[in-house]
Amino acid sequence: MMGSTGDREVKQDRLARLRAAVGGPLVLTSHEAVSWYLDGVRTHISLAGPPVVAVRVEDAGDTLFVAANEADRLIAEELLPADADRVVRVDWQTPPAEAALAAGSGVQEPAVAAELRAARASLLPGERDRYRALGRDCAEVLTDVLSTVAPGHTEQSVAASVAAGLVARGIDPLVILVAGASRLAFRHPLPTAAALGERAMVVACGRRHGLIANITRWVGADAADERILAVERAFLDASVPGRPLDEVFAEGSAAYAANGFAVDEWQRHHQGGPTGYAGRDPRATTATTDALAEWQAFAWNPTAPGVKVEDTLLRAPEGWEVLTIDERWPTIAFEGLERPVALSYS
Numbered sequence: 113m114m115g116s117t118g119d120r121e122v123k124q125d126r127l128a129r130l131r132a133a134v135g136g137p138l139v140l141t142s143h144e145a146v147s148w149y150l151d152g153v154r155t156h157i158s159l160a161g162p163p164v165v166a167v168r169v170e171d172a173g174d175t176l177f178v179a180a181n182e183a184d185r186l187i188a189e190e191l192l193p194a195d196a197d198r199v200v201r202v203d204w205q206t207p208p209a210e211a212a213l214a215a216g217s218g219v220q221e222p223a224v225a226a227e228l229r230a231a232r233a234s235l236l237p238g239e240r241d242r243y244r245a246l247g248r249d250c251a252e253v254l255t256d257v258l259s260t261v262a263p264g265h266t267e268q269s270v271a272a273s274v275a276a277g278l279v280a281r282g283i284d285p286l287v288i289l290v291a292g293a294s295r296l297a298f299r300h301p302l303p304t305a306a307a308l309g310e311r312a313m314v315v316a317c318g319r320r321h322g323l324i325a326n327i328t329r330w331v332g333a334d335a336a337d338e339r340i341l342a343v344e345r346a347f348l349d350a351s352v353p354g355r356p357l358d359e360v361f362a363e364g365s366a367a368y369a370a371n372g373f374a375v376d377e378w379q380r381h382h383q384g385g386p387t388g389y390a391g392r393d394p395r396a397t398t399a400t401t402d403a404l405a406e407w408q409a410f411a412w413n414p415t416a417p418g419v420k421v422e423d424t425l426l427r428a429p430e431g432w433e434v435l436t437i438d439e440r441w442p443t444i445a446f447e448g449l450e451r452p453v454a455l456s457y458s
Contacts, residue, residue: 116238117192120151126231127169130224137170137218140228141209144322144389145221148232150176152242152321153190157182159284166212174198175215177208226402229393233386233405240426242321243409246283247424247435250318250325253277255438258331258455263310267292267303270314278318286324286391287317293332296418299381308332311454313420322389326411327436328422334454335419339371341446343414344421346370347383348432348449353406357385360404361396364412373416384413387424409435421451 127149131138140146143155143163155163164179165186178186180201187196202211213220221228235243257273267290275285291301293309301313311332318325347364365378385396387409394400406429413422426433432449443450 119236119238134219139218140167147322148389166208177212234407246320247325249281251436251438254329255440271303283318283320289315325424330454337419340419342371343367347412357400357402384411387411
């Protein structure tokens, strides 16, 4: 049980202000909203399935609609004690979201999606501590695995080792990508039986207590192209609390051409953005106008042919804190921030 009563009270206050603005109860039904509000509860059984719990948030208090076959486990292992008395068990034939919506009038998530993102953007102390531990664990898993691989190892064998390392630390492997030298042209390289070859890229997105850490690492020969770090730095420098996300996206995207890449390079792959309880919350585009917040997490992932950089960072009042960090991984200092370089084959 990871919940924090103090953090939960702050979240209740944030949603009380939102409910006052929209004039009614809120019905939380998505993984990101429910897990955030319940302070890291695991809301899934299948990673591809819908949440097994939904929450009605109203003046009279919270009501948790939980699949009946999951309720005992959630009460025993994950929910705050105060939530156990507010559980409504839902027969397995009825999705909890439907039961929550049928219980009375209420504002559904799609109508307030941007407002909910704003409510969870600024991470609370307990969340920050959990995120730091998650980021370090994810980084350590990649170091452990990639310190032992060789050019003849297959992408799939590396992916299996990364998945095993994450699961052993209680982390859900949401995304694992591996590209050996023969497949570096693909931006989202699902692993195959191809060999790693002279250099390879490994990407992992791991979730624990609802929070998601995103990380990319390289092994083998180093492309030694600091231009991609300059693009990342442009995104980071623009990510100032209070600024709208579309302006930040525009400044970061313009850095490709300014650093010698193709003018339209930013159009060939998404660039990342804020993160937290969703892989990107939201993914930055020319149309995302969310205002950035202090203590918000980011995972910008600028990429060009054969190069990419990605870490999960926290925007603290004093500057950037890299969460996906392992002191064993080689880095270079770039504009005041330690950034990862390729790990040589052992």
